[in-house]
Each structure stands twice: as structure tokens, then as C-alpha cells.
Amino acid sequence: MAFPQDLLDSLRRAPDAVAFEHGDRRVRRGEVLDLIGRFAAGLRAAGIRPGDGVGLATGVTPEGWAVQIAVQTLGARAVGVRAGLPAAHLDAVLDGVAAVVTDAELPEQAGVRTLPIGPELLAAHEEPVPCGKPSDLGWVVFTSGSTGVPKGVAYRFDALGEFGLEQRAGESAADYRRFLLFGTLSSAVMVLHAQACLLAGGTVVIPAGLxxxxxxxxxxxxxxxxxxxxxxxxxxxxxxxxxxxxxxxxxxxxxxxxxxxxxxxxxxxxxxxxxxxxxxxxxxxxxxxxxxxxxxxxxxxxxxxxxxxxxxxxxxxxxxxxxxxxxxxxxxxxxxxxxxxxxxxxxxxxxxxxxxxxxxxxxxxxxxxxxxxxxxxRARDVVIVNAVLHHTGPIERALAAHSAVDQAYVVAVPDERTGEAAHAFVVAAPGCEPDPGELRAAVAAEVGEAAVPASFTVLAEVPVAESGKPDKAALRALAR
Missing domain, CATH: 3.40.50.12780 (ANL, N-terminal domain)
Structure with a gap:
């Protein structure tokens, strides 16, 4: 079955059921199917053809989800564009993109054609029929770029179809009766969970605020x-x-x-x-x-x-x-x-x-x-002290096992004496004050004296990157 045929069929089966709750708004499955058909017709009229790249710079809305499915229905390559990207990252994400569909303003230096979501793009309608070949690329998801320029993770249409098979087999309708969608539609895991909900016949709930x-x-x-x-x-x-x-x-x-x-x-x-x-x-x-x-x-x-x-x-x-x-x-x-x-x-x-x-x-x-x-x-989460390599994961686990520690994170920072040095950041367990001497002893006992961090800093909470993961780049900056 060609992707996204299973999603289109799921929407057709119960056209009056609610697919999305967006604040006070209710969008039925038949209305979402109509949106996909309108976006497909509008994109085709704008010159989008199979194999083209289409950037998606939209908020978390029913329209934002529907336009991605419309792009993929046409056999084109959907490319998520996360808000607030620096210019160098935006250039990497838009490499090979023919146009960007957006409900917001893109920086002028993006230099690509924009297609605003509005009456012109939604004026016509066509029956959505998947056009992508199994071996064609249908989705490129870019990483956060926390370690440099973002990497584009490219999926073929046959792999996208496999996600649908997994979701139908593994997620029960009761579990996904109401799925909470928030954050960004450039997140693969969020989009795939929303897809699981819709395939299970459930409702995707988009909150009005954070x-x-x-x-x-x-x-x-x-x-x-x-x-x-x-x-x-x-x-x-x-x-x-x-x-x-x-x-x-x-x-x-x-x-x-x-x-x-x-x-x-x-x-x-x-x-x-x-x-x-x-x-x-x-x-x-x-x-x-x-x-x-x-x-x-x-x-x-x-x-x-x-x-x-x-x-x-x-x-x-x-x-x-x-x-x-x-x-x-x-x-x-x-x-x-x-x-x-x-x-x-x-x-x-x-x-x-x-x-x-x-x-x-x-x-x-x-x-x-x-x-x-x-x-x-991680293979790359290492600190090399005096030419000896230490993985940071075991150090973090040794610290997190201490009764006074709620969370622990270790980063490597250049050091003029040892090449690199490990620096530890901990969040205290409720009502506790971690003692650096005890933390040093805990690491030494578990992974050896040579792996003991050069410093220990207690934080009220760990900084979080846009990906939602602990922001180790921010921790490295604090250590410096």
C-alpha cells in the first residue's frame, strides 16, 4: 500500500468523527481529508511535482499536519522547517527545496519561494491519490544542529508505510483515543505519534497554549x-x-x-x-x-x-x-x-x-x-583526560545513584593541563545538599579515580535544548 494511503483510508472511514481538537476548534476527519485534497490541488497548481522538496514552516495546527500529508500524497519530499533557525542552519534545511509552505514570515535570506496557507492555496480540490514510488524520498527530518549544521534524516516512502504497519499492529485504539500534540511538527516522533492516533481512530488534541x-x-x-x-x-x-x-x-x-x-x-x-x-x-x-x-x-x-x-x-x-x-x-x-x-x-x-x-x-x-x-x-559522549578515554555515561550513573542526587550530567571541556576535563552538573534530590567529597568518592568507587570530574556544580534544573533533551552545549558553556 502506497504511503499515505492508510491514513487517507482511515480518514474516509469515519468522516464525521473528530480528528483534531485545536483549542475550542473541532475538525472532523472528513474536513481534514478535504484539506489534504485542497492542499494537494494548490501545490500541484503551484508547480510542485513528484520528487520536489517542499519546506513546511507551520505551527502545530490541523492545517500544518494536513499540508505535510498533501505534499507526500503528491510524491514530493516533505521537509520540516523549525522556527527560529539561525541563517546557516536554515540554508542547510532549505537545500534542494522548491518552495516553502508557511503560516508565518520566513527570514528574507532564505531565498526560496513561499506559499502562504490561505484562500489561494486552498481554492481548488482534487481527490488525494498517493503518487510516490516506494524508493522515492518522502520525508526529510533535520536534527537540532546542536553539534554543528543540522543533519537531514531522509526516509523513503516504503519506510513511511512500514511505520503505519507498526502503528496499526502495536497501538490500541483505547490507548490513542486522545493524543496530546504540542511543540513542533518538525519533530519526527511527535508526527508519528499523531499518525498512530489517527490510524487508531482517535482524536489529536492540540492545546491552546504551552x-x-x-x-x-x-x-x-x-x-x-x-x-x-x-x-x-x-x-x-x-x-x-x-x-x-x-x-x-x-x-x-x-x-x-x-x-x-x-x-x-x-x-x-x-x-x-x-x-x-x-x-x-x-x-x-x-x-x-x-x-x-x-x-x-x-x-x-x-x-x-x-x-x-x-x-x-x-x-x-x-x-x-x-x-x-x-x-x-x-x-x-x-x-x-x-x-x-x-x-x-x-x-x-x-x-x-x-x-x-x-x-x-x-x-x-x-x-x-x-x-x-x-x-x-554515546560513542561520542567521551572525555579524554591525559590521553585516557572515559565515557561520560558511567560517570553520570555513578552520580545519579547517590541518594542526594536527582539528576546528573557530565560534559567534556578543553583543559590546558590534561587535554580535556570532565565537569559534572547535578540536580539535588528534594531536601538534599550534595557534598562534592561524597560525589567524588562515589565516582572513584564505581569507575576509578581517573574518571572523577574536575568540578561539581549543583543546578536548580538542567537547561533544556529545543529538542527537549538536556542541553549539554549550555552545560559546556557554564563549565568554561
Whole structure:
């Protein structure tokens, strides 16, 4: 089935059911299908053809979602354009784009044709019929660019169709009766969760303002939502002080980075079986899931990111590329039909990550004999002190295990004496004041004296990047 045929069919099946709640506005599934047909006709009239790149610089609205599906229906390549990009990043994102559909003003230096969402683009209508070939690129999702120019993660239409198959098989209609959509439509994981909701026959709920977790969940009768790890930690801060009824919640997925085991256990206790930890990457989609049932059966799995989801194979390999036995640490490789095709216009970088149908995740970890995946760090999250390489993940875990520490983050900063030095930032556990001497001793006992950070800083909260993940670039700036 050609993508996005399954989504179009889902909208046709129940035209009077509500697809989107956008503040006080209700948009029925038949109306969304009509929007897709109007956008497709308007884009075709504007000269968009199969294979063209179309930038999408829209807010989180029903129209913003519908125009992406219209672009992909035409067999064109949808390219998300995140708001507020610096000029150099915007140039990289718009490389190869024929036009940008927008409901806002783009900087003049973008230098591409803009197609405003309005009467002219929506004047005509055509029956939406997917035109993309399975091997064509249908979506390019750009990374945040926190380590340089953003990378464009490119998906073929056949992989996009595989996401639909996974969602129909894995997400129940009850779980996705009402999914909370917020943030940006340039986020692959947010768009895919919204897609799962619509395929399940549910309603995508877009709040009028910034969501106030966890209070917004019962207020809007949300059954499914996605949160980053820092947002989960803030939710726990609230739940320690307030009694909030989360019994209607069916699926709260926390993703972006591993959750500290003690805080994940607290999350399971306070939020219940709706909470699940997901691990994946933009390049692969979802790879593993950990839920309360997994931990009840295997308590030590609380330190893992769970078991592979259907259609995913994982291997841990050593430095020479050979698979290692269970329990041995190495680099995690993943194989899935949902994997990306490569990085946009960057074959050399693609070749370093894609090999023989496998994706090199660049995450370090191990598999146990039951198949649970335990992550220990990123291949690139290292600090080299006196020519000795240390992964920051084990240092962070040693710090987070201390009773006075709620969260811990370690970054590498150039040092004139040792080449690089590790600097630690911790958020104190409620009512605690971490003692630097005790923290040094905890790291030394766990990973050795040579890995002890050069400094320890207590923060009220960790800075968060636009991606929703802890902002290690900001922490490096503080360390300097």
C-alpha cells in the first residue's frame, strides 16, 4: 500500500468523527481529508511535482499536519522547517527545496519561494491519490544542529508505510483515543505519534497554549502523550506535592534519553502502568520499550531501556564490527524496515552509519540473555583526560545513584593541563545538599579515580535544548 494511503483510508472511514481538537476548534476527519485534497490541488497548481522538496514552516495546527500529508500524497519530499533557525542552519534545511509552505514570515535570506496557507492555496480540490514510488524520498527530518549544521534524516516512502504497519499492529485504539500534540511538527516522533492516533481512530488534541504537565492530562482527558526525560522529572516534582488523577492515562511515553532507574521506578509508582520508556532514534524510529510488566517480571530490567519492538533486531558489536555475546558491552546496531535511507546529500556520513541493512546507533550498551538492552553512553559522549578515554555515561550513573542526587550530567571541556576535563552538573534530590567529597568518592568507587570530574556544580534544573533533551552545549558553556 502506497504511503499515505492508510491514513487517507482511515480518514474516509469515519468522516464525521473528530480528528483534531485545536483549542475550542473541532475538525472532523472528513474536513481534514478535504484539506489534504485542497492542499494537494494548490501545490500541484503551484508547480510542485513528484520528487520536489517542499519546506513546511507551520505551527502545530490541523492545517500544518494536513499540508505535510498533501505534499507526500503528491510524491514530493516533505521537509520540516523549525522556527527560529539561525541563517546557516536554515540554508542547510532549505537545500534542494522548491518552495516553502508557511503560516508565518520566513527570514528574507532564505531565498526560496513561499506559499502562504490561505484562500489561494486552498481554492481548488482534487481527490488525494498517493503518487510516490516506494524508493522515492518522502520525508526529510533535520536534527537540532546542536553539534554543528543540522543533519537531514531522509526516509523513503516504503519506510513511511512500514511505520503505519507498526502503528496499526502495536497501538490500541483505547490507548490513542486522545493524543496530546504540542511543540513542533518538525519533530519526527511527535508526527508519528499523531499518525498512530489517527490510524487508531482517535482524536489529536492540540492545546491552546504551552502544556502544564501533568495537570493538562486529566483536564483535557488525554489518554496518550509523549514527554522528554526533563519533562518527566518536572512532572514528578509536581506529583510529589499534588494529588492529580492520572487514571485516564493509557500511554505516557518518555523518550529522548534513558531515565535514571530510581526516578523511573518513582514514575512507575506515581503514574502507574501508563508510563513506558521508549528508546529509538530519528534514523530508526522506535527500537525498544520498557513497561511496568517488564520490571515486575524482571526487576533488574529497571536499569534497561526494554525489549526490542516487533520488526526490530539488535546486535551489540565490538570495535572490529563483530557481534559480542550477551552481557558484553559494545556499540549497538539496529535493523528495521523503518530505518532511514541516508542523510540528505551526505553520502560519506551515510556510509559511516548504514551498512548491510544495519544502522549504527553510535550508542554504547549491552544485551542481557533475555534481550533487554542496557545503554551505557554515546560513542561520542567521551572525555579524554591525559590521553585516557572515559565515557561520560558511567560517570553520570555513578552520580545519579547517590541518594542526594536527582539528576546528573557530565560534559567534556578543553583543559590546558590534561587535554580535556570532565565537569559534572547535578540536580539535588528534594531536601538534599550534595557534598562534592561524597560525589567524588562515589565516582572513584564505581569507575576509578581517573574518571572523577574536575568540578561539581549543583543546578536548580538542567537547561533544556529545543529538542527537549538536556542541553549539554549550555552545560559546556557554564563549565568554561
Amino acid at each position: 502544556p502544564d504537565f501533568p495537570r493538562i492530562l486529566p483536564r483535557l482527558d488525554i489518554t496518550a502523550a509523549l514527554v522528554t526525560v526533563p519533562r518527566l522529572y518536572r512532572m514528578l516534582d509536581v506529583l510529589r506535592e499534588e494529588e492529580i488523577d492520572l487514571s485516564g492515562l493509557r500511554a505516557l511515553t518518555v523518550a529522548g534519553s534513558p531515565v535514571e532507574p530510581g526516578l523511573l521506578a518513582e514514575g512507575f509508582a506515581r503514574i502507574g502502568p501508563a508510563l513506558r520508556q521508549g528508546y529509538g532514534q530519528t534514523e530508526t524510529g522506535k527500537l525498544t520499550v520498557l513497561g511496568t510488566a517488564d520490571v515486575a517480571e524482571r526487576p533488574e530490567a529497571i536499569a534497561s531501556v526494554g525489549l526490542p519492538v516487533e520488526g526490530v533486531s539488535l546486535e551489540v558489536r565490538d570495535g572490529s564490527g563483530r557481534a559480542v555475546p550477551a552481557g558484553v558491552t559494545g556499540e549497538v546496531f539496529a535493523r528495521t524496515a523503518r530505518a532511514f535511507a541516508g542523510y540528505w546529500r551526505d553520502p560519506p556520513l551515510s556510509a559511516t552509519v548504514l551498512a548491510d541493512g544495519w544502522v549504527r546507533t553510535q550508542d554504547i550498551g549491552r544485551l542481557d540473555e533475555r534481550g533487554f538492552l542496557y545503554l551505557t553512553g
